[in-house]
Amino acid sequence: MTGQWNWRAVKLVSALVYVSMFVPLLVVVVNSFHPQRMASFPPSSLTLHWYGEFFADQMLLDAVWMSTKVGVATAICAGAVGTLSAMGFVRKQFPVKKGLVIVMLSPMLVPPVIVGLASTMFFTELGWERSILWLVTMHTLIALPYAFLIVRSRLFLFDESLEEAAQTLGADHLTTFREVTFPIISPAILTAMIISFVISFGEFTATQFWVSRETTTAPVVIYTMLETLITPKVNVLATLVLVITIAIPIAGMALQRWLASPTE
C-alpha cells in the first residue's frame, strides 16, 4: 500500500514540476496574441497585431537572425571540436588526461557571469572588438563540454573491432574514420550539435557582456526590452525563441531517426 502511495506522490510531484514549468511559457505564448498592451489574463480575444509589428521591426528581426547565425556556427564548431577532442580522450593515452578532462569541462562549471566578465576583460586587453566571431568563439567554448560529453559517451560504447576490421580490409586511418567511425557515431554528433545550438541560442547571462549594437542576440534583446520599454512585441520574440528552441531538436531527432534507421 505504501509503495502505491509513494508512487502516487512521485507522479504528483512530477506533474507539479512540469505544470510550473509549462504554464508560464504558455502565458507568454498566449499573451503574444493578446489585444491589449497591459495584458490581463486570460485575454478576451486574440489578435495577430503584435506579430505584424514584430515583423516590421528590423532591429528585432536582426536579433533573431543573429542568434540563428551564431547558433548554427556554434553547433558546427562545437560539434567538430567536441568530436575531435572526444576521439583523442577516448582513444589515446597521454599524461594528465584526467586533469585535462576537468579543463575541458570547466566552462560548464564556472558561473556564466564570471565567464562573460573574465573573457570580456581579457579580449578587451588584447584589443579585440566585439564581433560575431567573438560570440561564436565564446559560445563554442560554453557549448563544448556538452558536445564533448555526448560524443565521448558514444565512443565509450563504440566497438573498436569495427575500425580494426576496416583496417584489415585496407582502409587507412582517415578512410576508416570516414567509412566506419563517422557514420556510426553521427547520430551522437548530431545530438551534440543540436544541444550546442540550443545552448547558444538561449544563452543570456554571459552573452550580454559580448554583444555590441550590431551583434545583439534575441535573449539579450528580450531582457533590454523588459528593462526599457514595455511592449507586447517582447512576447512575440519570446514565443519565437521558444518555437525555434523546440523545433530544432525535433527536426534533429527526425533527422537522427532517418540516419540511424539501417542500424536499428
Add this chain to the structure above:
Amino acid sequence: MTYLHIDNLTKRFGNLTAVQDVSFSVDEGEFVTVVGPSGCGKTTTLRMIAGLEEPTSGTIRIDGSDITSLPAYRRDIGVVFQDYALFPHKTVFENIAFGLKMRGEDEQTQREAVDEMLEIIDLEGYEDTYPHECSGGEQQRVAVARALAFDPDLVLMDEPLSNLDKKLRQSMRTELKRIQAETGVTTIYVTHNQTEALSMGDDIAVLNDGQLQQFDDPKRVYREPEAPFVADFLGQSSRVDGVLETPSRVDLGDGNSVAISERDGFTPGDEVAVFLRNELVSIATEQPSTGNVFEGIVTELDYQGGEVNYFVDVPSLDISVQVSTVVSQTDSFLEAGMDVWMQIDPSDVIYTRIDDQSRTEVSPAEAAVEQ
C-alpha cells in the same frame, strides 16, 4: 613450400609476456589451428600477424617478404573477428565489397566478387540486407565472405564459432572447411576447443602461457605429444609418471610397468609422463589376455543416454580412470564396488618426456578425475 613464416615472435604488455618466442611456418593453402587455454596468447599472436598489434620482437614473413612493420591496411590479410565486427550501417553487399572498394576496384569487379562469395557462403539474395537482419550463423558467413572477397594472402579467424550454439557450430565447422577448400586460401584458425582444433587443422599449434608447445599434424599432436601439457590439453586422460625401462616399456614404480610402442628420440632412463586416455581404455569383468591390464574398482557411474561413464580406481597406480562405454539395453551395467579389469593397447599408451616446468604441477586432467 613455406608461405607464412613466423620467427621468434614475442609480445610484452608491460611486465606481462603474452607471447614468447613463437616460431612456426605455414604452407600455402594450409589450414592451421591454434589452440590453448584462455589467456595463452592466441589472440595476441593472431593480432600481430594481422598487423593490429606491434610485436615486441620477432619477424613475420609472407611469401619471403618481411611484413613485420607494415600497417594492417597494407597487408593483404583477411580477419574474421570473434564478434564478426560487421559494419552495422552497411549492407551485406557493402560489407563484403569493402576490401575491394578499398583497393579501388570498380563496381563491376565488386559485384562479380560479391556474387561469387555469396554463392560460396550460400546467401544469394542477401545483398541488400543489413547485418542486424541476419541470424548469427548468417552474420558469421558474411564475416567470412568479407575476409575472403578481396583475395587475401592469408585469412585469420579468431574463435569465429564461439558465439554460435552447439548445433550450428558443428555445421559451421564443416562449412568453413568447405569454403577454405573451395577457395584454397591459407588459413589460421584460433580456438580453445580441442575437438575443433583436432578435427579442422591440417596442422595444430598448441600454445600455453605464451609459448608454442608443439606444431604438428593432428595425429602426431594427439599420439606423440612433445610436452605433458599437450597430452593433457588434447583429451581427457590420467597421468602416471615413470622412467623408460626399455624402448617399449615404462617402469611406473612399485613393481608396475606399462608396455608402449617405441618412439624415436627416447632412450632408456628418460623420465616420462604416461597418459591413459579415457577413450582408449576399455573395461571388462574377465581378465583380458592382451595389452596392458590393470585391476580396478568401480567407484561411481554416470549414465548419459546410451553411454555410461565409469569412474574406476586403480590402486596399484594410485589413479582414477574415467571410462566411457556404449551400452545396449540388454547389457548389464557394472556397479559401484565391483572389481574390474582395465585394458589398454601398448600403441594407445601416450607418453611424453617430462620437462622441468611440468614436473611440479598437478596435471589438470588428474585433478579433474580426482574430484
